Amino acid sequence: MFEKFTAGARAVVRGAAEQADRSGSGTIGEPELLLALLERTDSPAAAVLAALGVHERRESVVEALAEVRRRGGVSAADAAALAGMGIDIDAIVARVEEAHGVGALAADGTAGRRKRVRRPFTAEAKAVLESALRIGVGRGERSLGDEHLLLALTSRPGAAAAVLADHGVTYDAVVRLLDETRGKRAS
Numbered sequence: 428m429f430e431k432f433t434a435g436a437r438a439v440v441r442g443a444a445e446q447a448d449r450s451g452s453g454t455i456g457e458p459e460l461l462l463a464l465l466e467r468t469d470s471p472a473a474a475v476l477a478a479l480g481v482h483e484r485r486e487s488v489v490e491a492l493a494e495v496r497r498r499g500g501v502s503a504a505d506a507a508a509l510a511g512m513g514i515d516i517d518a519i520v521a522r523v524e525e526a527h528g529v530g531a532l533a534a535d536g537t538a539g540r541r542k543r544v545r546r547p548f549t550a551e552a553k554a555v556l557e558s559a560l561r562i563g564v565g566r567g568e569r570s571l572g573d574e575h576l577l578l579a580l581t582s583r584p585g586a587a588a589a590v591l592a593d594h595g596v597t598y599d600a601v602v603r604l605l606d607e608t609r610g611k612r613a614s
Contacts, residue, residue: 440455454548456548457587478604479601481591555579558582574601578605581597
């Protein structure tokens, strides 16, 4: 699959692995892919994120991803929906952390294992990569860039999509900006 990826898309995948190393995660997931996308500066995805004001709010995105990870993958929208049913996720997380330590729900089951040189992708991250391929083919593009990874992250439910949506980044907004840029290049 990676043979169709541009150098920029490959850089995102490598960056996601580096994010996993920095965080101590045993796997590469959606949050790591999003964090790697946020590090890009001169690419189609970076231009879209800048146009939507995400680069100025990068720390807010990073904090939101950390909070989702701390809650075991429960997004702010999910926590609000559960609160509407009388379930206080923050109270549950606090009790779990009181009993098992801070970040207990963020653990990925790798404690005690030796550090892996190659981190596997989570099922969700694999689905993002597959979705990026489908999106690129559907858009009639021969190669897959980091913009396809951004489109894929916003096209499916998940922690990254929820955090992006909370910051004004939706699939429709990304498509609109990419199509505007494509139209300018064609002119």
